[in-house]
Amino acid sequence: MKLATYQNGRRDGQLMLVSRDLANAVAVPDIAHTLQQLLDDWHELSPRLEQKYQALNAGTLDGVVAFDETLCLSPLPRAYQWADGSAYVNHVELVRKARGADMPESFWTDPLVYQGGSDSFIAPRASIPLASEDWGIDFESEIAVITDDVPMGISADKAAGHIKLLMLVNDVSLRNLIPAELAKGFGFFQSKPSSSFSPVAVTPDELAGNWQDTRVHLPLVTHLNDGLFGKPNAGVDMTFNFAQLVAHVAKTRPLGSGAIIGSGTISNYDRSAGSSCLAEKRMLEVIADGKPSTPFMGFGDRVRIEMFDDAGHSIFGAIDQQVVEYKG
Known part of the structure; x- marks a missing residue:
């Protein structure tokens, strides 16, 4: 999986799932709002995120936007x-x-x-x-x-x-x-x-x-x-x-x-x-x-x-x- 954190006005930003080619991204608030939240419960949440990652790379996921590195905070x-x-x-x-x-x-x-x-x-x-x-x-x-x-x-x-x-x-x-x-x-x-x-x-x-x-x-x-x-x-x-x-x-x-x-x-x-x-x-x-x-x-x-x-x-x-x- 590839993960990023977008600026959203909050200190810890918004967790984004990023496609393997770095072309597209999608927010995953149903799984985790921030990367720290994901890491705190990695064992349970990462399998669910992996399913979305496969769908993102396959082009079958809704809510996808073009990935923009200039919007990123450090992960x-x-x-x-x-x-x-x-x-x-x-x-x-x-x-x-x-x-x-x-x-x-x-x-x-x-x-x-x-x-x-x-x-x-x-x-x-x-x-x-x-x-x-x-x-x-x-x-x-x-x-x-x-x-x-x-x-x-x-x-x-x-x-x-x-x-x-x-x-x-x-x-x-x-x-x-x-x-x-x-x-x-x-x-x-x-x-x-x-x-x-x-x-x-x-x-x-x-x-x-x-x-x-x-x-x-x-x-x-x-x-x-x-x-x-x-x-x-x-x-x-x-x-x-x-x-x-x-x-x-x-x-x-x-x-x-x-x-x-x-x-x-x-x-x-x-x-x-x-x-x-x-x-x-x-x-x-x-x-x-x-x-x-x-x-x-x-x-x-x-x-x-x-x-x-x-x-x-x-x-x-x-x-x-x-x-x-x-x-x-």
Whole structure:
């Protein structure tokens, strides 16, 4: 199934069922008004929704409208939990190498995760408002999963069954604020403003054979100001899969339905695939030339993040956002 949330004047929006080709959509208030409501009762409601999804794709459903990505909020406009990992450890290794720091061996066996702000996600086609270009504005192209209720202490094998939906992420980062925050030894906060998610969230079966070992084996394509920035394969070099990330987050606490767990920046050892954030490209420049030459984003810059199936069709729709000056 493919699901979206339309703006309707309410904070949590209107749940929409979206056709596989992203051409059509229909509201399903007889089943659930919001995505969170659906997730809270997934076991009972999702089979009924699946029947409507088949009818939508067959063209036999009433009340259908043309799907419009510009009307979408993030699939969960706000969430009870947003925890972002750093599953591509080669990316972490690269960043540390550029500043001459060794990487602890534990990074290869124990996932890195931070808890992000989840009360105000940005819509996938909305501008990213920030007050200063001096903050080092960066995008991070990622994938995230949404779970149902996950018991505390669950194993990775069992955690896989709790992954209900996938979506794309722009985890906006303010690179010049990060060092001072991390130096305090208490993690990110001001350096991680509101994130954005793709217009559409999909069930794993929509990825067919490209969903294996709870990894997405497809390139994630990022454009910066209409130029191709990177298309690394999300299934390659992912040290920790999503089941392992979910189990890690749930080690000492249960997860409520609607918990979002991110992969971290997609990164491949094959640098010809490009990068999924400016920081990585700048680190490669430091290693090669002794200094970075690629600037961070400025007001007016635009980023587009999208993933395509084997036939070249967009799976999740596109995150397409411009950075603008926030004046209060």
